[in-house]
Amino acid sequence: MKVANFSLFVLVVVSANAFCSTAVVFDSNYRSEVYATYPSSKSLGQVGGMEFDSEGNLFVSHYGAEFEGNDGSIYKITPDGNANEFVSGLHFPGNMVWTGGTDYGDYLYVGDGTRPTNGRRGGIYRVDMQGNISPFATAGNEPYALGFDEEVGMMFAGTRGDDHLDKVLSDGSTQLFSGFPYGMNGGGPAGIDINNGDKYPGYMYLSNDGKGENYSGVFKLDENGSASRVAEGILTSFRLGFDDVGDFDNSLFATGISREHPGLWSLYKIEEDGTYSLFATGGDMHLNVFTFGPDGAIYAATRAWYSDKVTISRISLIPEPATLALFGVGVGAILRRKQ
Template sequence: MKKLYYAIFILLVFATKVEALPAILDPNYDITLIATGLGAGAGAMAMDNEGNLFINDYRDPGTGNGRIHWFKPNGEYATINSNIYYSGAIAVLPNGNLLVGPGPGYEVTRDGAVSLFPTALSCPYNIKPDGLGNFFVSEGCAGRITILHQDQTTSTFASGLNNPNDLTFDNQGHLWISEHSLGTVIELDSTGQKIQEITGFTQYGPGGMQFWDGSIFMSNPMDATIVRIEKDGSWTYFASGFTGKANPPFNGPSGLLAVGNTLYVGDADNLWKISPVPEPTTLLLLGSGFMGLVLLRKKLKI
């Protein structure tokens, strides 16, 4: 997967300059535009074990064919024309195909063949692997979190939720869920019991979620921001001023994906990368190593 960090996003048929970057409110992080021209709404993202990155293009009917952006580890780009609209959820199945929401769920091959997923789901808004071969699915229409097991049977992990949108696991195995309609976030333990409920977010705001760099990061399309939520329930604005788009179903940043030291943000037409600023000692070591290489080359006359 490490090949992805250096190759996949060198694709710059997309890389046009934007006039203003989103503002990262924490000086310990930087933001970079990776790709633009992604269409109506770069939404949920998923990556396979080989470093292929897939991004749903959340489209309204009449605005073009539904599609999935495919960034390959060698830097190549392809489009999978799924013709699925309002495609929120996306996950890579064990067979390499993609499980895509909405509706009952669809299985999409990499050459664009689409079929109904054998296990019917109720508005799968987002899908996250648990690291054990299962998927946790936020079923928005049913108000529950469902476990999709490896044999494609299902069981209910939590119910009675209000339009659950995205979900993410922290490093303790707790599940964090954004309740879209209420503007709340809840934390559940490994048995599905509620630990805490966090309020104060914009109604219909809570969107994509990822555990990254020790915290929960959540996009808020309603005010074009990303917030950082700590495990004690406190939260602050982390970034603001995303591009978004001019009309619903969402306006600001939507999908988030954490890969190592990088947080990718799907923001309508754009794909952004947020990374920690290197420590001064790291920069010094890098600089010293570079100078040492120069001196060695001179000594060896190469």
């Protein structure tokens, strides 16, 4: 009986979310709603990365559809859902990190990769809160993936061109952290997150979308940079992140394509033992970029090449009935006081 009810729930969720273009969630404890939408065009290409600042603004990077021109950009979405272009003129912007309150200053950093045919190696750029952009570091070739270890105050960059992981110091200098993985033959480090909790073994987790099963998927690295693969059935991965607030069981999530679901990019929940489950999809669109917000919710971007808009979905825990009842009592008390 429970299975039948759950199947009906999934059917309703899929139908409703397909209609309004939100992410489709397969866990009945969570709901998905539209957080923001904004006009798109072919020149926006796809979403490269997402990051919040300390004021609750969400930044979304886009790389151009042709990869060759200077049509990469960053959009800023304010807490009320308004979206506007914040930075333009980038090439292949990917991950971003916000470093407010650290030695790196109150800046947004973005890894801007390139394509080999245009002869540029890319770099890491620093963006102030007025939208002014300046070069910061030249870490490796195509530093597309960025991560920040808040516990020790250290930035890391994954370079798709030479498959390195570098430490990026606050003065813009770099130090090699790991040469993993070697010979990826395209693709490479695409997402980084640092595990500062006790739940998952390993220091750093890395998503790779390189060619070849040995080099593509989700990996964990120890503090010396030695890597091992986790979630073997996830064949390629683009982004990953840890739930630090706890609304998602403090779990690791990653976007990718798995053996069981070889079609569109989707969001997976990965357990400590490496098992995983499909958590959300983008309906009939790819869901390959997400981030955790300061409110503990997952914010996921979906956009198809044929679509004329970008949709940011907010996935959050459905309050328990008791919580809702207490909320109702509180509202009722406030209204009585006003009478």
